[in-house]
Amino acid sequence: MSTDGEAPLTRAQLRARRAAEAARAESPDAPARPTPAESTPVDPAPADPAPDVYRRRDADTAPDTAAPDAGAQAPAQDAATQAPAVPVPTTPITTGLSLPAPEPHRRGASVPGPIRGRSTLTPATQLPATQLPAAPPSATQAPARQPRDRRFVLTLLAVLGVLALVVAVLGVVSLTQGPRITATTVDGAQAIESSGSRLTLSLNQRVDDIDAKRVTVTPAAPFTVDTAGRSIGIRFTNALDDATTYTVEIAGVVGAGGGPASDLTTTFRTPASRVLLLQRSADGDDKIFRTDLTGERATPVFEHPRIDDYRVSGDTIVVAVEEDDGSRLIAMNRDGSGRRELELPGEGFVSSVQLSDRGGYIGYSYSDRELTETSGRASVLVTEPLSGKGEPSIVQVAGEDASVAEWQFVPDSSSLLFIDFDGALGLQDLRAGTDVTSMGVAASILGVTRGTYTAIIERADGAIVQVDLTGGDETPLPASDPDYGPASEVVPFPGGTLRHVVQRDDGGMPTGQAVVRVDDEGAATVLTEVSGADAILQTCVSPSGQYAAVVVAPDLPNNPYDDMLLPLPGTLHTQLIALDGDRELPTLNGFDVSWCGQSPQP
Numbered sequence: 001m002s003t004d005g006e007a008p009l010t011r012a013q014l015r016a017r018r019a020a021e022a023a024r025a026e027s028p029d030a031p032a033r034p035t036p037a038e039s040t041p042v043d044p045a046p047a048d049p050a051p052d053v054y055r056r057r058d059a060d061t062a063p064d065t066a067a068p069d070a071g072a073q074a075p076a077q078d079a080a081t082q083a084p085a086v087p088v089p090t091t092p093i094t095t096g097l098s099l100p101a102p103e104p105h106r107r108g109a110s111v112p113g114p115i116r117g118r119s120t121l122t123p124a125t126q127l128p129a130t131q132l133p134a135a136p137p138s139a140t141q142a143p144a145r146q147p148r149d150r151r152f153v154l155t156l157l158a159v160l161g162v163l164a165l166v167v168a169v170l171g172v173v174s175l176t177q178g179p180r181i182t183a184t185t186v187d188g189a190q191a192i193e194s195s196g197s198r199l200t201l202s203l204n205q206r207v208d209d210i211d212a213k214r215v216t217v218t219p220a221a222p223f224t225v226d227t228a229g230r231s232i233g234i235r236f237t238n239a240l241d242d243a244t245t246y247t248v249e250i251a252g253v254v255g256a257g258g259g260p261a262s263d264l265t266t267t268f269r270t271p272a273s274r275v276l277l278l279q280r281s282a283d284g285d286d287k288i289f290r291t292d293l294t295g296e297r298a299t300p301v302f303e304h305p306r307i308d309d310y311r312v313s314g315d316t317i318v319v320a321v322e323e324d325d326g327s328r329l330i331a332m333n334r335d336g337s338g339r340r341e342l343e344l345p346g347e348g349f350v351s352s353v354q355l356s357d358r359g360g361y362i363g364y365s366y367s368d369r370e371l372t373e374t375s376g377r378a379s380v381l382v383t384e385p386l387s388g389k390g391e392p393s394i395v396q397v398a399g400e401d402a403s404v405a406e407w408q409f410v411p412d413s414s415s416l417l418f419i420d421f422d423g424a425l426g427l428q429d430l431r432a433g434t435d436v437t438s439m440g441v442a443a444s445i446l447g448v449t450r451g452t453y454t455a456i457i458e459r460a461d462g463a464i465v466q467v468d469l470t471g472g473d474e475t476p477l478p479a480s481d482p483d484y485g486p487a488s489e490v491v492p493f494p495g496g497t498l499r500h501v502v503q504r505d506d507g508g509m510p511t512g513q514a515v516v517r518v519d520d521e522g523a524a525t526v527l528t529e530v531s532g533a534d535a536i537l538q539t540c541v542s543p544s545g546q547y548a549a550v551v552v553a554p555d556l557p558n559n560p561y562d563d564m565l566l567p568l569p570g571t572l573h574t575q576l577i578a579l580d581g582d583r584e585l586p587t588l589n590g591f592d593v594s595w596c597g598q599s600p601q602p
Contacts (some may be wrong), residue, residue, distance in 0.1 A: 359414030
């Protein structure tokens, strides 16, 4: 028990002090360690707080080098003063710095910082600065990213500069070189089938309007020109020749913003023709074939026991077939797929099927199956949309269904021209829905000129005239030179007409027939002719006027007719003729080549 003026110590405190002093004597360099307490119960007598005792004693007696030891004794003092004495482990406890063990890591748990192991280093043990773990990045380190940001900005500016330079160079080039063609578009297959096909030139800049006088097409073909922004359109008003290379040249094309003029040139080639041909059979199905002009690669498209007639427009074929209860109209694609049946006005029979070049209409002559002197419709002219979305409509004159002797669609339009049984010539535009326009009296429609809206009509007095269908004006059809006599059929084509003429003896009996080509100046050339035993039944011209097809029935007295609604000789041949005379073409078995606008006239 101390009597030096300090507060008296308990026995446990005295024993702890002596143990600590003994430990320091044994190892003066080691930090102070708490000594084991005795296992006897500690006197629970009250004492002053331990922290005050240690501070006063350290200040009076402890040397400066022992300051850390006093701090290490604080936990033991607290335990001695706040709780009953308990047995103290005999294993020395390191009083240095010790980190708490990290909690077990869970999937998805947030880890606040680098995972480290438990440290057993004392404050006196220090790691060199180069071995200290790197501190996590903080907000104060943001300026370290500035060089990277600066490089990105410089790269972006460099790319933009290069693009600006490219645009500037292209602009200078366009101003110094003038307009150029970047692409061309044309449908060659459609161009040889019908008029109105279009060649489109896409340019690298907008251009001024183009005068048609600066455009040259080789081989020559009529056309119109239109300009829209960066496009120039060449519309061919007639069909083009097949298997032909066309060159289009446009001189002095100037950009809309000025600059030098340039000459533009492009070429394209049209495909070879493929046509359809009908063959009737006495002991099998009738067939429609698709073939090239050699006839060596023919493939059947449609078969039926009795095919009366068929027509083609664009990609659509319409076939009239004959069955026990009447006729049927079947529409299909050009390859025979997608077949569908068109509605008729009733149960009856169909003949003279034709398709319009514009508007998508089909027309035909129709007669009811049941006819009497007082009931039924006979040879009325029926039209309907080729799409099948509309009902059949009967052409009327003065509010009555008109019985029609003959009729034709006007090429490149949705109008039809007909002659009724009273001899009245009428014209009606189906798309406009107008009433029938009277065109006088006529005996026959010999042909209608493509692209000019002009019909070649035989008047009741036998005169053959050309009638302007827009206003009704008429002029005589010029005679040919040499004059081969009056024509029974006239087929107009670009550059002239084909005329079917019949030579007769003094008694009126035919002695021969011929097809004569007459150009626009009247010069005539015989294309083909047959003897009196043979007969020409049909004459057709390809859409561009490049080829002619002449259907001949050989040895007519020994060539019996079939029993169809449109009766024809059992053997028919189609002679193909190149109108330019440059090549020899074969003769094909069959008739009604797809160039024809109407059926043969037996």
